[in-house]
Amino acid sequence: MGPRPGAGAGDDEDAEPDYRFTLANERTFLAWIRTALALIAGAVAVLHLLPLDWRPGLNLAVGTGLAALAIVITVYAPWRWMRVQRAMRRGQSLPVSVLPAITTVGVALVSILVLFGNYWP
Template sequence: MADSPETRPDERFTLASERTFLAWMRTSLGLLAGGIAVVHLVPDFSTGWVRTTLGLVLIVMAASASMVGLRRWLQVRKALETGAPMPEAKDLWIFAVGIGAIAVLAAVVTVLGIK
């Protein structure tokens, strides 16, 4: 039985996993807000196509953050319940590099003043 005290994961680990999942959701909402803001609220930022591209990339990253967070949470939950090893951090690396690339792109556009 999966819910017996001997096999049930410690609540602290389960709650920590849920907090991490919620952090992914906050990140997703922040990226979504940033994408919408770049497209609609910052008309003086570069050209229209640069604003639109940067905004859409942020919005796509927001969608992927929610999916990566959900997938990761399900993997960790399964690992906690079954005693399996924790999932690899491959998705996290890809996501971190993606956000870093967006930040570099925005910095280059800002510094060079591409119009």
């Protein structure tokens, strides 16, 4: 959506985006928050609820990794939401997000710990 009619190229006025795009942006934000909550639930389960027969320190490493990833997502998600909202209001291209890459790498590293952690010397 472009700038409001009558807004000059140098104006910093924001145009109200179509409400459907605003709601879609909000749903994306909430999906990231749900992802962070799921990671926290996994961290609590690994650290406090499941009687895992893992080598010493592995459950701490996995639980801490899950919690750290949840913190990164929780901090980054509202910042991403605001950047996307601002771009829509200004009629700019949407900013690229590194959050999917961060989440993918984080989950992959935790998965490697879970799969191979008991076999390392």
